[in-house]
Amino acid sequence: MSDRADExxxxxxxxxxxxxxxxxxxxxxGRARVSLRAPANPISRKAVTLWLMEGILWSLLLxxxxxxxARWIDEGRWSWLPGWALDNIWWLPWLMVxxxxxxxxxxxxxxxAVHRWELSEDVVYARSGWLSREWVFVPVSRIQTxxxxxxxxxxxxxxxxxxxRTASHAGSSTIKGLDYEVAAELAEGLARRAEELRDDxx
Amino acid sequence: MTGSPSDRSPAEPxxxxxxxxxxxxxxxxxxxGPARSVDGAGxxxxxxxxxxxxxxSVPHPDPARPADRTGPSLRLSPKVLLTDPxxxxxxxxxxxxxxxxxxxxxxxxxxxxxxGVVGSVAFSAxxxxxFTYQVAxxxxxxxxxxxxRSVRTIPLERIRGxxxxxxxxxxxxxxxxxxxxxxxxxxxxxxxxxxxVTVEEGERLxxxxxxxxxARTARRAQARxxxxxxxxxxxxxxxxxxxxxxxxxxxxxxxxxxxxxxFVLPRKWLVYGPLSGSYLLTPFALVAGAVxxxxxxxxxxxxxxxxxxxxxxxxxxxxxxxxxxLVLLLLAMPVVGVVMYAxxxxxxxxxxAEGYLIAGRGLITRRSVSLERRRVRGxxxxxGPAERWAGFGRAWAIVTxxxxxxxxxxxxxxxxxxxVLDVLGEAIGPITTGLRSHPPAARRxxxxxAIFPWLVPAACATAAALLWSGLWWALAVPALILxxxxxxxxxxxxxxxxxxxxxxxxxxxxGSLRRSQAVVEKRAVVGWTLSxxxxxxxxxxxxxxxxxxxxxxxxxxxxxxEAEGPAFAAEVTPTWxxxxxxxxxxxxxxxxxxxxxxxxxxxxxEPPTPDRSSSSGERGNG
Numbered sequence: 049m050s051d052r053a054d055e056x057x058x059x060x061x062x063x064x065x066x067x068x069x070x071x072x073x074x075x076x077x078g079r080a081r082v083s084l085r086a087p088a089n090p091i092s093r094k095a096v097t098l099w100l101m102e103g104i105l106w107s108l109l110l111x112x113x114x115x116x117x118a119r120w121i122d123e124g125r126w127s128w129l130p131g132w133a134l135d136n137i138w139w140l141p142w143l144m145v146x147x148x149x150x151x152x153x154x155x156x157x158x159x160x161a162v163h164r165w166e167l168s169e170d171v172v173y174a175r176s177g178w179l180s181r182e183w184v185f186v187p188v189s190r191i192q193t194x195x196x197x198x199x200x201x202x203x204x205x206x207x208x209x210x211x212x213r214t215a216s217h218a219g220s221s222t223i224k225g226l227d228y229e230v231a232a233e234l235a236e237g238l239a240r241r242a243e244e245l246r247d248d249x250x
Numbered sequence: 251m252t253g254s255p256s257d258r259s260p261a262e263p264x265x266x267x268x269x270x271x272x273x274x275x276x277x278x279x280x281x282x283g284p285a286r287s288v289d290g291a292g293x294x295x296x297x298x299x300x301x302x303x304x305x306x307s308v309p310h311p312d313p314a315r316p317a318d319r320t321g322p323s324l325r326l327s328p329k330v331l332l333t334d335p336x337x338x339x340x341x342x343x344x345x346x347x348x349x350x351x352x353x354x355x356x357x358x359x360x361x362x363x364x365x366g367v368v369g370s371v372a373f374s375a376x377x378x379x380x381f382t383y384q385v386a387x388x389x390x391x392x393x394x395x396x397x398x399r400s401v402r403t404i405p406l407e408r409i410r411g412x413x414x415x416x417x418x419x420x421x422x423x424x425x426x427x428x429x430x431x432x433x434x435x436x437x438x439x440x441x442x443x444x445x446x447v448t449v450e451e452g453e454r455l456x457x458x459x460x461x462x463x464x465a466r467t468a469r470r471a472q473a474r475x476x477x478x479x480x481x482x483x484x485x486x487x488x489x490x491x492x493x494x495x496x497x498x499x500x501x502x503x504x505x506x507x508x509x510x511x512x513f514v515l516p517r518k519w520l521v522y523g524p525l526s527g528s529y530l531l532t533p534f535a536l537v538a539g540a541v542x543x544x545x546x547x548x549x550x551x552x553x554x555x556x557x558x559x560x561x562x563x564x565x566x567x568x569x570x571x572x573x574x575x576l577v578l579l580l581l582a583m584p585v586v587g588v589v590m591y592a593x594x595x596x597x598x599x600x601x602x603a604e605g606y607l608i609a610g611r612g613l614i615t616r617r618s619v620s621l622e623r624r625r626v627r628g629x630x631x632x633x634g635p636a637e638r639w640a641g642f643g644r645a646w647a648i649v650t651x652x653x654x655x656x657x658x659x660x661x662x663x664x665x666x667x668x669x670v671l672d673v674l675g676e677a678i679g680p681i682t683t684g685l686r687s688h689p690p691a692a693r694r695x696x697x698x699x700a701i702f703p704w705l706v707p708a709a710c711a712t713a714a715a716l717l718w719s720g721l722w723w724a725l726a727v728p729a730l731i732l733x734x735x736x737x738x739x740x741x742x743x744x745x746x747x748x749x750x751x752x753x754x755x756x757x758x759x760x761g762s763l764r765r766s767q768a769v770v771e772k773r774a775v776v777g778w779t780l781s782x783x784x785x786x787x788x789x790x791x792x793x794x795x796x797x798x799x800x801x802x803x804x805x806x807x808x809x810x811x812e813a814e815g816p817a818f819a820a821e822v823t824p825t826w827x828x829x830x831x832x833x834x835x836x837x838x839x840x841x842x843x844x845x846x847x848x849x850x851x852x853x854x855x856e857p858p859t860p861d862r863s864s865s866s867g868e869r870g871n872g
């Protein structure tokens with residue numbers, strides 16, 4: 049239990065800053081019908097940067113891809129496409145930009161409002177998603193492995209992802225965008241506690 | 251194994267005698283062996299505990315036969331020298347035929363072909379001579395020393411099931427294939443296969459291997475003393491004649507182990523197989539295969555491709571013949587379906603023996619799957635539309651650590667509903683009734699999802715047909731028909747939706763073309779995932795998936811009410827969810843605790859029972 053208190057501390061100032069009611073207004077705008085309270089801890093603010101970087105990378109790839117496609121179509125003059133599509137093929141990359149830019153800009157902040165986690169009463173509770181939501185509850189007693197992983201961008205930003213696995217994919221949780229120290233502490237604490245509690249029922 | 255005291259105590263003497271033979275010589279490195287192969291299995295903690303906890307106390311199957319202990323290094327039956335080359339024949343056929351053709355059937359080419367055959371026989375002889383298996387202490391070792399020596403070690407305590415199957419040729423020769431299931435998550439490398447042991451040896455080995463699994467159970471039960479008997483009451487079916495004393499269990503064949511036969515598929519019920527829709531498309535697959543073969547072999551045998559094509563074109567120009575062929579194929583569907591189904595499910599037998607559920611089936615390849623009852627966590631009852639109309643159903647067991655559970659977990663083939671439920675009730679547990687229905691918004695969503703995907707192409711194709719060419723009607727009309735069929739389908743999908751919890755088991759049902767009701771013990775739940783898409787959020791719905799370390803891994807209550815979803819999860823595992831539920835409900839301003847108030851709204855028929863939550867209040871009673 050002592051390690052649990054420790055895990056709360058690094059994020060506590062952010063948690064108080066966000067505040068639970070305020071968070072809910074942001075997280076689920078206009079309504080709170082799902083009768084679950086938000087998990088206590090927000091993830092690292094740097095996660096916004098992470099998602100922004102990832103989003104920009106993907107947008108660039110997609111826009112670049114659509115640019116190449118447009119050029120290819122323009123040169124090849126695919127005969128089976130209707131004429132108006134061929135004439136206006138150069139709109140394709142711009143359309144892509146139009147669609148991707150707002151999403152890329154909004155998603156990180158929206159995600160930051162939704163993604164939260166908590167460990168209490170020996171249950172890991174994590175919320176994630178943006179357009180779609182996911183709430184995952186994993187009791188520590190059923191945890192099989194706890195991994196922490198770091199991608200390129202995450203390493204650059206000092207972030208880490210904690211992957212909590214049980215015997216079932218539907219009972220497994222992935223918490224992204226944690227500060228590296230928080231992630232390490234959480235993973236360590238969970239592994240230790242899971243060993244104490246390990247329950248062999250499944 | 252229910253782990254009752256009477257099971258355990260007799261297991262004592264052998265264990266005692268074993269530990270008095272310290273080291274026992276045969277186990278040079280009891281530590282590293284199991285640890286090494288356990289590493290990747292995600293179960294390391296458990297196995298490691300056992301490895302270190304009782305290193306010398308490997309219970310011996312039969313102390314009177316020390317041969318078993320050191321494990322005579324055994325070879326497969328020499329009959330594999332016959333089966334192996336024959337099995338290789340199809341892959342050898344083309345090269346051999348090629349050699350003969352190229353050589354123009356000269357004596358020289360025959361010599362080469364004969365050399366090929368001899369070579370393959372020699373190869374399997376070498377394989378046979380260099381492969382040995384051995385039960386060494388607490389491990390099964392499969393040794394292959396062809397060029398380099400490789401030893402696969404399977405710790406006996408990790409064996410979860412043993413299948414004995416006999417393909418036709420094997421059966422003719424009286425040998426069988428033994429597959430050892432270690433529950434390593436479907437990773438083939440972790441599993442062992444002995445292809446070609448005599449049937450007697452297969453049975454003996456199976457008994458030895460499973461005996462260890464049972465001994466482990468007994469040890470574990472002893473280690474915990476209290477735990478296992480409590481939670482497993484209704485599911486591991488105490489009413490089955492279990493062997494009263496494991497010490498009596500020997501490893502000879504024909505051993506008088508009490509068995510109980512739950513179900514034998516009567517021959518005439520084989521006719522109902524196609525109700526499930528399985529094998530119905532076999533005729534078409536056969537025709538497609540034949541056409542493919544005609545092209546492939548046509549070139550082999552120097553039949554001109556144009557001849558084959560010409561035959562096809564000729565058929566195409568005679569529509570009546572084509573139609574007749576199609577009708578013939580359609581008529582063949584049920585017939586071939588029945589035949590195929592009968593071949594695979596001939597004499598389907600479900601019986602219980604020594605803590606295992608054993609399902610055997612098959613006419614040509616006789617296949618038997620042993621499921622450890624201790625690992626059974628529930629079942630799935632499945633019905634298709636035709637089966638529901640006729641009152642039939644099928645069933646699968648939900649077993650932890652069973653790879654390929656779709657084929658191996660099948661408990662019952664297509665059989666009358668009542669029979670299936672009776673057998674399930676005896677073998678595993680009764681089905682739960684009184685499913686709570688899902689909110690009306692779920693019906694709209696089911697309808698939308700059944701209709702919309704067809705409506706879009708229908709609309710597009712209609713527009714195209716009106717604008718461009720009448721040919722598009724060919725696409726528009728079927729799409730429109732499918733969209734129309736989506737209405738009853740969506741309605742039925744909604745009717746199928748349901749969930750319930752009876753105090754020890756939760757149950758969810760969904761689907762129409764394959765309506766499946768899963769009944770899972772509470773203790774098998776390892777976590778919850780609640781998910782809500784954008785559309786579900788607008789409809790006030792969400793999907794609650796119970797993570798289960800068995801079967802398909804998760805069983806979902808689709809489109810459950812936004813408030814009922816968390817309440818359902820909290821009802822099953824109150825201690826996990828309680829800290830995170832908010833009691834206040836903005837919509838209704840209901841001051842009651844979330845669980846009870848939501849339960850009330852979820853079950854209009856039955857009042858919320860306060861004792862339910864308290865009875866299931868203890869955490870993880872596994």
